[in-house]
Amino acid sequence: MKGRNLLSLADLTVNELETLLDLAQKLKTGYTPRSAANQVLGLLFYKASTRTRVSFSVAMYHLGGQVIDLNPQAMQVGRGEPIQDTARVLGGYLDAIAIRTFAQKEIEQFAEYADIPVINALSDLSHPCQILADLLTMQETFQTLEGLTLTYLGDGNNVAHSLLLGCALAGVNIRIATPPTYQPDSAIVEQAKHLAQSGTEITLTDDAKEAVEGAEVLYTDVWASMGQEDSAAERLPVFQSFQVNEDLVNLASPEAIILHCLPAHRGEEITEDVLESARSRVWQQAENRMHAQKALLASVLGLSD
Known part of the structure; x- marks a missing residue:
């Protein structure tokens, strides 16, 4: 390169x-x-x-x-x-x-x-550099990427966009769970589908529980990105059902890990106990x-x- x-x-x-x-x-x-x-x-x-x-x-x-x-x-x-x-x-x-x-x-x-x-x-x-670190963290944990399922919960933002592209290239099934009006850019979704390896699944849904079921990786980000601070308060009730908490984590694979690109708003998109749990790979992810x-x-x- x-x-x-x-x-x-x-x-x-x-x-x-x-x-x-x-x-x-x-x-x-x-x-x-x-x-x-x-x-x-x-x-x-x-x-x-x-x-x-x-x-x-x-x-x-x-x-x-x-x-x-x-x-x-x-x-x-x-x-x-x-x-x-x-x-x-x-x-x-x-x-x-x-x-x-x-x-x-x-x-x-x-x-x-x-x-x-x-x-x-x-x-x-x-945010391509973030996803390089994410994929490295997943590879370290599971030894392989192909066939894993990652569920992203929250806003269909720049991180969601790059996850779509990175997972498509890596052969990782990706489920993007967002409120209906906060889905990722449709052009990026189509680009990811074009890049996707044979058999790799790309799913968009507004059902957080369904998206999490059986997933090996749960990923979230802040609900209001930099530049969107003025809308943070109005987003809170809209995104509440997408919070990564213990109840949601229990629906995932028993081997599931938790990722967050940071900074985290503890008690909003992710609870304190999940962020600090044994499943969390957030600090390894940050080092990566x-x-x-x-x-x-x-x-x-x-x-x-």
Whole structure:
């Protein structure tokens, strides 16, 4: 993947996804790729971040490279400089850039003009790096991905979109359980169906209990994403039946694990006892952000050839 962008998981082939996950596991257990000495990763984040910012920074440092945290408000892009101008300039300075912003089209425009790998570190449409860590966590737990069933409960947001694409590529059956007016983007659903491995099931439903039955992975996210805080209060009663609680977990497979991309609103989308239970793999999942992104950086920078 040397020199490649990652704007969406749909940019990957099945083999590339498997290779990234295998490389992440090797890196986590001690494999050392070629050094990224004298290479610089830029982080251009328009939105708040804990896990993504820190995990990318640590991953690049572990690879031997450097990181520049680019504050848009301290740059000319924050004063209206066109994205294409900023992209071409930064492309001449950096070796790769990870961008977290509101609009997917801004990342795509940046990638069009920057002659370096551009990584989507979250947009309104997708969150591909999160799902690399999720799949790595599932693979560590079950040794295989193919044939597993993941149930996502909550808002049909960017995480749900990338889960649809990632599970389709990995051969994981995915059930998206949302209130009727909060379903994922229909175009993403169709894209996932096109990518899906033979026999992989993609289900959309508004019945949380039915969606959870027999699933090996239960996944949730906050009910109001960044930028939707004004609607948080009105969403609470609408999403209440999708809360991941003990009653719902008991309907899943006896081997089921719990995932959450964090930050969590304990007592809303997930209860405290479930988040802290023996089934929870949330902290392993959070750590895996760093290992998965290290694999991604090693790949796009050509360190693992």
